Amino acid sequence: MKKTPSVKVLLIEDDEDDVLLAREYLSESEYYHFDVEWEPQPEKAKEKMVNGHYQIFLIDYRLGSENGLDLIKFAQDKGVITPCILLTGQGDLKVDLDATRYGAADYLVKTELNASILERSIRYALSQAGVIRELDEKEKKYRSLFERSIDPIFLANNDLKLMDVNDAFLKFFKYTEEEAHSITIREIFEQESDFDYFYKTLKDTEQIRDFEVILIDKNGEKKISMLNCVFIPDQISEFCCYQGIVHDQTLRKKAERDMLVAERLSMTGKIARTIAHEVRNPLTNLTLALEQLKDEMPPNNETVKLYSDIIERNANRIEQLIGEMLNSSKPKELNLQLSHVDEILEETIALAIDRMNLNQIRLERNFAADLPRVLLDKEKIKIAFLNIIVNAVEAMKPGHGVLKIDTQLSPYRITVCITDNGKGIPQDDIEKLFDPFFTDKQGGMGLGLTSTKNILNSHSAEVEVTSKLNEGTTFNISFKLAE
Missing domain, CATH: 1.10.287 (Helix Hairpins)
Structure with missing residues (x-):
């Protein structure tokens, strides 16, 4: 019968008689030609296990200062997937169990060994190794796709606790890997109602597709996202049940x-x-x-x-x-100069202070210290701030109003927050707020905030408005730091 190609074997054994016996058994094979290399020293064996090209390791349990289990563990730690068969002089249940736990393909007692048993053990080990190698290649392939994806990907267990995330997820949500593994999916949702809908849909249909939702990162920054999540059946519940992909829509929406x-x-x-x-x-x-x-x-x-x-x-x-x-x-012609935002705010407040006092509005300032200067047209930005402040004053009840003006510094931006505790704006009207001629004031033209938006656009500034009826409104205006 024609023999199959050679099987290269590394025999790690310090007893020369046992080496001769193993060679003899292997030479009797009718199906394989075994190319056996003998190595008696554990340290040299470790180097060969990592750098050599072998198809099977036959490892003696007793190797002087080390034992065969140490070498099997070493191979596992180094990511070597070549199958290991442990040989021992006498049977020991503990060693047998340890060999299985350490990842040995088989455990053979020398006193019970013959050519047929050794060949069969190697045949099974090689077959098992082929399956493991195929799975390992697939795992590496899909792990590479997982890690290199530009979209954030997460795996979560049945309790929606994050079990694994890729680098894109960590960057997008600004978590460390350790922090990400300590949170649940709920914590990246801004609104409880959005999460409730997500969770119910996932439980009812085992998937949710193209769910447009506002997610938040570790610092509370909002991310307009498209979320897809699917239940993965036949998985160990402690490891993973759900796979999700987040697609950032923030720039497109903006x-x-x-x-x-x-x-x-x-x-x-x-x-x-x-x-x-x-x-x-x-x-x-x-x-x-x-x-x-x-x-x-x-x-x-x-x-x-x-x-x-x-x-x-x-x-x-x-x-x-x-x-x-x-x-x-019409587009604004700007006279840009490096300016302090807090100084512009103080000058704007001075222009509106009489109106505030007349309506008995309490002013609260909280300006960040040592803000860097920003390229602004000082006079036009004062007009934009003044329009927002005047609208805030007019939205509050005289004698009960509180106007808060804060500044915040982030790595790339300065954000001005102007908050009132007035009547608020209906959610449907927020999208129309900067539209020409949109107003709820009697006799107003609805061009003040249109002009404000035009000024801010000309400065490449971003403005976000949040509001709750009967609670108040906040304008967040962000300016890029000068390069």
């Missing part, structure tokens, strides 16, 4: 919002230019005609004076509104 705001500002500009063209010409004629009429009318006629003043005042108001519309939508 780009969409910025594009929408830009389109709305562009629309406002077109409307303003159309009105300016269609209204200003007849308005100018009306004003000129009024001036001419006033010159020809009796000077002491109170009725004439009353109505002519009404016409003039409203014509001027129309002219002013047209100017505000044009100003709110």
Whole structure:
């Protein structure tokens, strides 16, 4: 019968007689040709186990200062998956159990050994090693995909405690590996209601797809994300039951919002230019005609004076509104200088302090120390801050209002937080807050916050608004630090 290719064997044995006996048994094989290399010294054997290319290790239990279990453990620790067969002079249940625990493929007693038993043990070990090697290659392949994914991936147990996460997850959520393994999925959700929906859907259908949700990192920073999670059946519950993938949508959503705001500002500009063209010409004629009429009318006629003043005042108001519309939508020309945000806030507060005092609003400042300067157009940023502060004052009840103005420093940004305890804004209205002509004030045009947004956009600043009805509103305005 034609023999299979050679099987390279490393025989780790310090008794020369046992080596001769093992060689003889192996030479009797009808199915394999065994290429046997003998190594009596454990230290040299370790080097060969790691660097050699063997298909099987035959290891004697007693090797002087070390035993065969030490070598098997060494191979396991080094990630060597070549099967190990432990040989011993006499049977010992404890050694047998330890050999299994350490990962030995088999445990053979020399006094019971013959060619058939040794060959069968090697055949089974090689077959098992092939399966293990295939699984190891697959594990390395999928581990590589897991680790190298640009999207955060997590594995969680039945209690939704995180069991394994990739590097992208750690970077995205700003956790260390140790910290990530101590939290549950619940802790990365901003809203309890979102987690409840996620958990119920997962339990009912064993999966959740394309769930758009706001997640938070270790520092509480919000991340607009697309979450997919699936139940993995036939897993040991202590290790893993659920696999999830998080796709960051924050930049895409921000780009969409910025594009929408830009389109709305562009629309406002077109409307303003159309009105300016269609209204200003007849308005100018009306004003000129009024001036001419006033010159020809009796000077002491109170009725004439009353109505002519009404016409003039409203014509001027129309002219002013047209100017505000044009100003709110056109790109701002900036005079950028390195400026201290806290100084600009103090100057803005000084402009609004009379209004605060009139409404008996309590002001609370909490400015971070030693803030770096930021490239800003000081006068325009004061207008933006003032619009927000005035809106906050008008939203609070006189005598009960508290206005908080804070500054915070992060590695890349300075954030200004302006918070009131006023009537709040309905969630549906927050998205429209910076839209041209959107207002809930009687007689207001709804262009103040549009102009504010235009100013902040021109500074590449980000603004986020959060609000709860009857509790208050917070504007978070973030400026990039100067490079």
